[in-house]
Amino acid sequence: MRFRQARHTNLLKPIIDFYTQIIGLKELGKFESHEGYDGVFIGLENAFNAPNGWHLEFTVSWEQPLHRPDEDDLLVFYPDSTSEYEGILERLQTANIKRYRPKNNYWQRNGIAVLDPDGYGVVIVNPDRKA
Helix, strand or coil, rough: CCCEEEEECHHHHHHHHHHHCEEEEEEEEEEEECCCCCEEEEEEECCCCCCCCCEEEEECCCCCCCCCCCCCCCCEEECHHHHHHHHHHHHHHCCCCCCCCCCCCCHHHEEEEEEEECCCCCEECCCCCCC
């Protein structure tokens, strides 16, 4: 089974920049005017077509999204190496993206949390965690 998380946004360019330039994912494809929506697919190269593949989809339309993220609505990323993790931290700092204290103590101990442009929590888990 493959997985896609889709989210409507009115901040498509900032979302693309956040997930590609900061988190380090790739823009896998995009579409325009598809039944009233424009959108983008973001993930790891070749991940969606792999067994148990995944990617994120963000869409925009004439209708404004009604986001109500709560503190436990998170995307959690597990970098493969300490250098990948440190690169993300450096890009977050360069972009002046502030950390926040997540509600769940596990994420506080084992990574860092930031908000994406839509206000949803994103956790980057430290690969050197002891949990």
